Amino acid sequence: MERDEVDFLLLSDNLPFSLAIAFVVLLGIVEGISMVLGVSLFGLLDDLSPIDLDADVDTGVTGITGVVGWLCLDRLPLLIWLVLMLTSFAIAGFSINYIALIVYSSLPVIISLPIALLFTALSCRFLGAKLASLLPKNESSAISVDELSGLVGVITVGCARRGFPSEAAVRDGFNQKHYVLVEPEFEAFEFPKGTQVVLLQRVGKVWSAAKIND
Template identity: 40%
Template sequence: MADILLSPTNFWFSVALIAVFFVFILELISVFFGVSMLGLNDDIGDIDSNGFLSSAFANFLNLNKVPFLIWLVIFLTLFGLAGLIINGLTPVQLPQLLSITLAIAIGILITRKCAVFIAALLPSSETSAINNDDFIGAVAEITIGRASRGNPAEAKFTDSFSQPHFVLVEPFEKEELFAQGERVILVQKSEYSWLATRYQ
């Protein structure tokens, strides 16, 4: 086995498998310290066409399906194994460039499929963050102060994720007044506060 791995024709395939082994060891060490390397560069699939990978090519590789390090480990493993199998099964020794090219092609094609399968197994994360546009139409209750135009008061509302938000509100109509405990509807963001109308 050592003779096969150390053979000059299998040099790059052996390097790939050794790299996977070292990543495995580093991951074990990092997990021991409470962190994980597997999420590093997990947004590489979103690189635009001005980067070293176009978004279309990244999508083809399914780089956006799983964290990049997971994708890379899968590819290196398949590349290394495919190269060893190609060199082991062919009756004549193939040129190294040809065997590497075949191993890359096989590795990429199988890695694409594996990425989809692994993505289905990974837990998906759903963010509870919302932006200012999502505040429009929210029903808030005046909690502190009395709101008039130019004199905002604090109000509170709860979003669809059951997260409370505290905002400063003032009436949309200049003559309107909002007392503590009243409910209002947020309609427009101003520079420092939200303009609101009374909740009927």
């Protein structure tokens, strides 16, 4: 690596992006060591990840469901998603500052950081979706959405009313967390955030649910 390239990487304005690349390298080293020891960081992070999304993010879903789904965090193994996110962030930041340096001077972090984060989000959305379509699916602990019937969930966002579903988090028998949309079975009821409910029947993307009595 030439001196000018090293100086560019060590610019104070490039510190967040240099740290992102350093963390990617660290992840690679830790993964290599863990595989030698017989424990894959790739698999460990994937097992610890609580995210499994069942709502269709293209139907205006908000909250955790919408953000997680839009960023493809639910469709990629966590380690791959982290590498994609950090690498995209670093490349975007270095590119922004390199162009700015040619024109005039590198941008301060307060300006380059939001721009890099925007490009990172777009990369996770579109490159993440492409990667997800290429990766083999692991169905060993997967269950169908309809198998969530009878399981207990907790309202995580808003207040669910009949015709106005809200998000709920549900854990299946494999301890995987699913985010689903629920509404009360009857119009007379409503479920504020934190209410424990049992899933009854799914119509489209929305589950009817009943409150669990305290």
